[in-house]
Amino acid sequence: MSRNRRICPNDVLDAAERVVLKSGSSGLSIDAVAKEAGISKSQVVYDHKTKSGLLEALVDRQLQRDGDFVKESVASCSKTQHPELFGRIKAAATGWEEAERAVCMAVSASLSSDDRLQELMRQWQQNDLNAIKAGPKPRAALVAYMALSGFSCMELFGFHKWSDEDREALLSDIRKIYETFPDE
Structure with missing residues (x-):
C-alpha cells in the first residue's frame, strides 16, 4: 500500500507561485498547483478549499514577507527623519523578484471579483x-x-523596469519630497 506524500502548506504555496510564474494568473488552478507540487488535488482542496482560498493564502504569505522586509528596513532607518517612510523607500531600492510581480498580477486579476482579497489589500494599505x-x-x-x-506600481505591474541608476535617483528624489515639503 502506498503512502501519501506529506507536504507542508508552504510547499503548496511555492507550487502556486511557480504555476503563476509559468502560466500567469489565468493558469492558477487547484489542479495545476497539485500537479506542480506532486500531490493529489484533494490535498490542495483540503488546505485551501477553492482557487480563491489558494490565492488568498498566497497573498497572505506575500504580504507577510513584505511586512517582515519593511519592518527590517524601517528598523535600519531608525535614525532618519521619518523611519516608516525612509524604511519603505529603502525597501523599494532592491526592486521586486519575478515571483512577487507574478503574485501581484494574479491578485490584480482577481481583485474585482474577490471581496476577501479586496479586504486584505485595503487592510495592508491602511x-x-x-x-x-x-x-x-x-x-x-x-x-x-x-x-x-x-x-x-509601475514596476510591479510590469509597465516599466527601472535601471539601477534611475531607481537610485528617483528614490533620492522621493526622499527630497519629504525633506523639502513645507512644514504644516
Missing part, C-alpha cells in the same frame, strides 16, 4: 498609511509615500 501619517510632517510623508507607491 496599515501603511497609518504608519506613514503617524510620524513627523504627516502631509509631507503622505505625498512622498504616494510618489513611492506610483513608482513601485
